[in-house]
Amino acid sequence: xxxxxIGAMDEELEILLSKMNIEKVCEKAxxxxxxxxxxxxxxxxxxxxxxxxxxxxxxxxxxxxxKADLVVNVGIAGGLGENVCPGDVVIAxxxxxxxxxxxxxxxxLGQVPRLNTYDFKxxxxxVKKAKDACDSVLKDKNSFVGRIVTGDQxxxxxxxxxxxxxxxxxxxxxMEGGSIAQVCYLNSVPFVVIRxxxxxxxxxAHMEYEKFAPIAIKNSTNILEYFLKH
Numbered sequence: 375x376x377x378x379x380i381g382a383m384d385e386e387l388e389i390l391l392s393k394m395n396i397e398k399v400c401e402k403a404x405x406x407x408x409x410x411x412x413x414x415x416x417x418x419x420x421x422x423x424x425x426x427x428x429x430x431x432x433x434x435x436x437x438x439x440x441k442a443d444l445v446v447n448v449g450i451a452g453g454l455g456e457n458v459c460p461g462d463v464v465i466a467x468x469x470x471x472x473x474x475x476x477x478x479x480x481x482x483l484g485q486v487p488r489l490n491t492y493d494f495k496x497x498x499x500x501v502k503k504a505k506d507a508c509d510s511v512l513k514d515k516n517s518f519v520g521r522i523v524t525g526d527q528x529x530x531x532x533x534x535x536x537x538x539x540x541x542x543x544x545x546x547x548x549m550e551g552g553s554i555a556q557v558c559y560l561n562s563v564p565f566v567v568i569r570x571x572x573x574x575x576x577x578x579a580h581m582e583y584e585k586f587a588p589i590a591i592k593n594s595t596n597i598l599e600y601f602l603k604h
Contacts, residue, residue, distance in 0.1 A: 375415070375416065375443045375444070376416045376417070376418060376440060376441055376442050376443050377415055377416065377417045377418070377442070377443070377444055377445075377446060377602065378417075378418050378420070378433075378436035378437075378440065378442030378444070378445040378446070379417055379418070379419045379420070379445075379446050379447075379448065379598065380420055380421075380422050380429065380432055380433065380436070380445065380446070380447045380448075380550070380554060381419075381420075381421055381422070381447075381448050381449050381594075382421065382422055382423060382424050382428075382429070382449050382450075382549070382550050383421065383424070383449070383450075384421050385587060385591060386421075386448060386449050386450070386590070386591060386594060387419055387421055387448075388591070389591055389592070389595040390412070390419060390594075390595050390598055390599075391408060391419060393412060393595075393599070394408065394410050394411070394412050394417065394419060395410045395411045395412070396408050396409070396410040397409055397410040397411070398410070400439075402435055402439065403431050403432070403435060404423075405420055405421065405422060405423070405431075405432055405435070406420065406421065407419075407420045407435070407436075407439075407440060408420065409440070412599070412602050413599070413602050413603050415602045417602070418436060418440045418442060420432055420436070422550065424549055424550070425526050425549055425550065426471070426524065426525075426526050426549065426550065426552070426553035427553070428550070429447075429549075429550035429551075429553045429554050430553040430554065430556065430557050432554075433445060433553070433554045433557035433558060434557050434561075437557070437558075437561045437563055442563060443563070443564075444497070444500065444563060444564045444565060444566075445554060445558050445563055445564075445565040445566075446500070446565070446566055446567075446568065446598070446601070447550065447551050447554050447565070447566075447567045447568070448567075448568050448569070448570075448594045448597075448598060449548065449550065449551075449569055449570070449594070450548070450569065450570055450571075450572050450586075450590055451464060451522065451546040451547060451548040451551075451569035451570070451571055451572070452529055452530075452535070452546060452547050452548070452571070452572060452573055452574065453545070453546055453571040453572075453573065453574035454523075454535055454538055454539050454544050454545055454546055454547055454574070455518065455520070455539070455544075455545040455546070455574075456574075457516075457518075458516075458518060458545055458546065458571055458574055459515075459516070459571065459574060460571055460572060460573055460574065460580060460586060461514075461515045461570070461571065461586070461589050461590075461593075462515050462516045462517065462518065462570075462571045463508050463512060463515065463516075463517040463518070463568060463569065463570055463571065463593060463597070464517070464518050464519075464520065464522060464545045464546040464568075464569050464571060465496075465501055465504045465505055465508065465517060465518070465519045465566065465567070465568050465569075466496055466501075466519075466520070466521065466522035466546075466551060466555075466566070466567040466568075466569070467495065467496050467498075467501050467519050467520060467521070468493040468494060468495045468496065468521050469493060469494045469496075469521065469522050469523070469524055469551050469552040469555040469567060470484040470492070470493050470494075470521065470523050470524070470542055470544070470552060471484060471486065471523070471524050471525060471552040471553070471556070472484055472523040472524065472525045472538055472541070472542060472544075472547070473524075473525035473526055473527060474486055483541060484523075484541075484542060486556065491559065493521070494552065494555035494556055494558070494559045495559075496555070496564075496565060496566045496567065497564035497565060497566060499564070500564055500565065500566035501519060501566055503566075503601055503604060504566050504568050504597065504601060505517060505519055506600075506604070507596075507597045507598075507600040507601045507604070508568075508597055510600055511593070511596040511597055511600050512593060512597075515593070518545050520543075520544070520545040521542060521543060521544045521545060522544060522545065522546045522547065522548060522551050522552070522567055522569060523538055523542050523544040523546075523547045523552065524547070524548055524549060524550065524551050524552025524553060524555075525547070525549065525552075526549060527549075528549070529547050535547075535574075546569055546571060548569055551567035551569070554567065555567065568594070568597060568598075570589070570590035570593050570594055572586050572590065
């Protein structure tokens with residue numbers, strides 16, 4: 375079994391890569407696909423870059439070229455749920471692209487036209503394993519399971535955050551997960567999206583990036599290590 379692991383930024387993957395036995399590095403579409411093993415599991419770890427197109431291209435390459443049997447997306451997100459605080463983790467059980475708007479044709483906001491699903495559902499098995507990992511490694515932070523919304527927009531204002539909650543009942547927002555989810559759905563590949571929370575514009579809670587980044591990276595790495603072990 376090959377596990378594809380995608381992060382948007384180098385710093386989100388650096389600790390994981392340092393613990394990986396890298397056997398080969400392949401470059402395609404300006405991305406480096408690190409092939410090797412972690413805890414005797416075959417993995418391909420890659421930084422996709424920021425945004426939906428980068429993430430979708432990366433996911434399709436993982437499926438086509440590296441025959442990924444499942445895909446895990448990790449990274450940073452903004453919190454939307456009122457109880458979701460900086461340093462917490464949100465696991466997506468489904469994802470919607472909030473910037474997809476074909477309402478002029480009668481579609482629901484977020485619906486990809488002519489696709490027979492509204493939301494892209496994560497593998498129940500992978501969600502459970504991710505939640506077990508969070509419960510085991512997060513000592514002073516909480517983890518949540520729910521909807522994450524994705525769009526090619528950096529969301530920072532409270533009005534937009536409240537709108538995302540009202541329209542989509544989302545717990546977090548980011549810029550890659552929904553497109554990775556769509557690619558996996560189209561290819562019938564199981565996936566899960568796991569995000570560390572940097573701020574919550576709904577409540578005004580935030581953490582300075584210099585303080586948050588090491589916490590997020592450590593949490594993501596520990597969660598992935600537990601996930602791969604089990």
